[in-house]
Amino acid sequence: MSAVAALFIVLSLILSACGGGATPTPAPTTIPEATKPPEATKTPEATKTPEATKTPAPTKSAEAIQIIIWHGWAGDYLKPIETAFRAYEAAHPGITIELSKVDNLSDALAIAVPVREGPDIVAWTNDQIGNNALVGNIVPLNDLGVDEAFLKSTYEAAPVSGMIWNGKIWGLPETEEGITLVYNKALVNESDFPTDPQDFAGLLAAARTFAEKNPGKFLICNQGLGNSDAYHVAPIYFGHGVPSYVDDQGKVYLNTPEGLAAAEWIKAFSAYAPKETSHDICRYMLLEGQAAAWWTDRWAIADAEAAGLDYGLKAFGRPFVGIRTLMLTPNAVEREHAAAALDVMRYFTSADVQKGLALINKTVPAASAALSSVELATATTIQGFAAALALGVPNANTPFAEAQWDAVGDVTTAIWNGSQTPAAAMKAAQAAIENKIRQMK
CATH class of the missing domain: 3.40.190.10 (Periplasmic binding protein-like II)
Structure with missing residues (x-):
């Protein structure tokens, strides 16, 4: 059974338990600061959903691989996300995913990454790209085969723009948000x-x-x-x-x-x-x-x-469009986990996975095929926010944004x-x- 198929079975059970009516939006991990959260003038046509159920063989193919993800998700919002990653593990024997909630990602990364400790993947927001790229906490995805053609065929315009800084791609977008x-x-x-x-x-x-x-x-x-x-x-x-x-x-x-x-x-x-x-x-x-x-x-x-x-x-x-994203750290490269970690990133940000999470967490997926899916067509709140975000400007990912x-x-x-x-x-x-x-x- 593929990771996506397993995920849908479990998410369907969760949705059924929640009842058929509108589910109140869960409290966010941290409410975005009023002074911080991005250019999208139209929704690009998604040409295909990225393949995310086969893990490219990593260099250390004979060894079990643990992918460590640092994040800020919590509470009810986190539960279906955990389910998604457990479904991936079930479909990929030998791959385990450790989810660790870190309250202060900036400080933790500054200590851990230089000594090659900590995560392979960081789940954060796109406004953190510039600063973390400058100090070497994250690595560009271009060398792993991710290009703008893939981004534009898979995700909405603001999330695509928000992943690119200094001509390189620094993450894969999961959700977008704005007013x-x-x-x-x-x-x-x-x-x-x-x-x-x-x-x-x-x-x-x-x-x-x-x-x-x-x-x-x-x-x-x-x-x-x-x-x-x-x-x-x-x-x-x-x-x-x-x-x-x-x-x-x-x-x-x-x-x-x-x-x-x-x-x-x-x-x-x-x-x-x-x-x-x-x-x-x-x-x-x-x-x-x-x-x-x-x-x-x-x-x-x-x-x-x-x-x-x-x-x-x-x-x-x-509006500004804030983009939640997964970013790859140099740890994944040093540990020879980069190919496996990238596959996890592609899986989690894929249309099928984000569509299922959107139905529970009421998030706006960055994946275009998720937004245009039959399942989300009648999700009026999600579509209402998506219409506003399609007009928006991606949250600045440059270090100058702090000014x-x-x-x-x-x-x-x-x-x-x-x-x-x-x-x-x-x-x-x-x-x-x-x-x-x-x-x-």
Whole structure:
């Protein structure tokens, strides 16, 4: 029996035990920081599902091979993932997979990898690629036969872009995540929002109309508007044409016509939105009917479902797309496990495996064939977030990304509260990020 077939039997039993209705989204291992989570303008057509049920013969073919994976998964979210890896082991005698949850991957890798201890594979996020590639904690996959043609035929566009840094491929993507408009159907319909997801003039007009008809209430609560949070305001900047806050070469794009247009829109929108925000404030406003929509990520869905809210999803702007990925360490090469470890990575990120996990964990698969599958076609929440992520910009994987978060969040707040004009704010943000980048170089 293949690993995928065995996995489906077990996952089907888990799904049956969960009941037929919508399963509340489990709490994430760690809620993504509001200041950190990526370019995808269309969903690429998946030409085939990667073969992942045969392990290429490693150099040490006569020996049992243990693949060590360090990760941050936990709780109910981890259980079906463990099932997936146990199914792989069952189909591949001689291969064992050790899953170890590590609370601080950065510190642990810095100690372990230089002395060739620790993992063969790291399950992390793509924003960690640049820093870890520079210090040698991960190795490129190009030399193992992974090329862009494989990535583009297998995964969504943002995850593909998010795996590439300095012209090399540093991981295989498993899932993607980002924000979209989660709206209360008792207060608004999808038709109350602009049809074009980049029609910011239309969204401003809709917010004005809603505020006039519903005194004291707001169309949208975004926790990055009224609170320093560069991640949640990214759909606005990128939706106005800013390609990224800062690129791989350290070029900054805020003091530009596109950045200024976004800043001017933020200033205008502040007249029709709550003055102070946070995750908790926006959550309360949505659930209590004070805001018709919350511009947020999928972790909010569990709250909406628990409250019995009849909600819809509306893609708008161009959000950051955070990508969860598996990366190969030099340990796998030194131990002559690279071929076996890569096969494990291909298996876990394959469409069949990620489709099964998505049905339980409510994740958005990076594999295109999983998203287009019959099984996920009616998964409205997954498809709703996938539609938003297809418009998005991959989370920056360059080391320069660290320079962007505070500067963008702070000047956006300054625009929001009126302490800086849009023009002054964009000039200040540009200078602050460029100064930090100079210190990095």
